[in-house]
Amino acid sequence: MSFVLKDPTFREFRDFIYEKCGIFIPDTKKYLLENRLVKRIEEKGLSGFEDYLKFIKYSTNGDELSRLFDAITTNETYFFREPQQLDVFADQIAPKVLGAKKTKDIRIWSAACSTGEEAYTLIMMLAEKQAGVRTEIVGSDISDEVIASAKRAVYNSYSIRNVPEPYMKKYFKNNGQMNFELDAAAKRPVSFSNVNLIDEKKIKTLGSFDVIFCRNVLIYFDDKAKQKVVSHLYNSLKPGGYLFVGSSESLHSVTRAFRPVIINKVVVYQRG
Numbered sequence: 001m002s003f004v005l006k007d008p009t010f011r012e013f014r015d016f017i018y019e020k021c022g023i024f025i026p027d028t029k030k031y032l033l034e035n036r037l038v039k040r041i042e043e044k045g046l047s048g049f050e051d052y053l054k055f056i057k058y059s060t061n062g063d064e065l066s067r068l069f070d071a072i073t074t075n076e077t078y079f080f081r082e083p084q085q086l087d088v089f090a091d092q093i094a095p096k097v098l099g100a101k102k103t104k105d106i107r108i109w110s111a112a113c114s115t116g117e118e119a120y121t122l123i124m125m126l127a128e129k130q131a132g133v134r135t136e137i138v139g140s141d142i143s144d145e146v147i148a149s150a151k152r153a154v155y156n157s158y159s160i161r162n163v164p165e166p167y168m169k170k171y172f173k174n175n176g177q178m179n180f181e182l183d184a185a186a187k188r189p190v191s192f193s194n195v196n197l198i199d200e201k202k203i204k205t206l207g208s209f210d211v212i213f214c215r216n217v218l219i220y221f222d223d224k225a226k227q228k229v230v231s232h233l234y235n236s237l238k239p240g241g242y243l244f245v246g247s248s249e250s251l252h253s254v255t256r257a258f259r260p261v262i263i264n265k266v267v268v269y270q271r272g
Helices: 007-021 027-044 049-058 062-072 083-099 117-129 144-152 165-171 200-204 223-236
Strands: 105-111 134-141 154-156 172-174 179-182 190-194 209-214 237-245 258-263 266-271
Touching: 007 027, 007 049, 007 062, 027 049, 027 062, 049 062, 062 144, 083 105, 083 117, 083 209, 083 237, 083 258, 083 266, 105 117, 117 134, 117 165, 117 190, 134 144, 144 190, 165 172, 200 223, 209 223, 223 237
Parallel strands: 105 134, 105 209, 134 190, 209 237
Antiparallel strands: 154 179, 172 179, 237 266, 258 266
16 A cells, blocks of 8 residues: 655644654655655554544654654764764863863763764773773663664674774674674663653753763754754753764854864864
């Protein structure tokens, strides 16, 4: 059976998704929504997109909303992504944060962490470059599916393709079938939870952080949602804390609340 997503239904879906998580789906991405939801409609034995929209709007089962988020989010990630930023973090920012404290601990939020590669990269780099520091990392995502995958911490060759050889030897073991499992000691300081970046109440439960990574995420929001998300990130940072966004992203037109700091051609945003 072939299902067709009509324009009025697409707009209703788009408005519903935007209201729930702030992600805006432009007309040019209608085909993506159509392709990704067909399987779910078939699995539920529904008659079409209209039927599924009705089902998800009035379903009391939060799990179905999570399945919708799974379908619409893109989880493109891998270890040691945007290495210049990571080096600035480990070599410059982490020492600054630690130098300003009496205690040797650092708390980091990997927002929209997908399957966990970013959070685990940060843990490994700090273990190598800032030995003896107590590190806590919270990874969050809107998709239950990717959070479950992050907790398993088993990765394919694509995910680990940029991992330096010494890190591979120390932190990963090949469990066959081209899968690589992260060492338990690297997993221990990282926790994962489902967090919607426009949900202020849920974000407050995470507490405050020294550093936040929210990279390659803001591109999915329109200006209004971006401002809301960035305001939540600002409030989640301790005074003087740092925010990393993707290297192709900028807060220039979003907010003036942060102070841009340029280190080795990398822009980092600092809370006053």
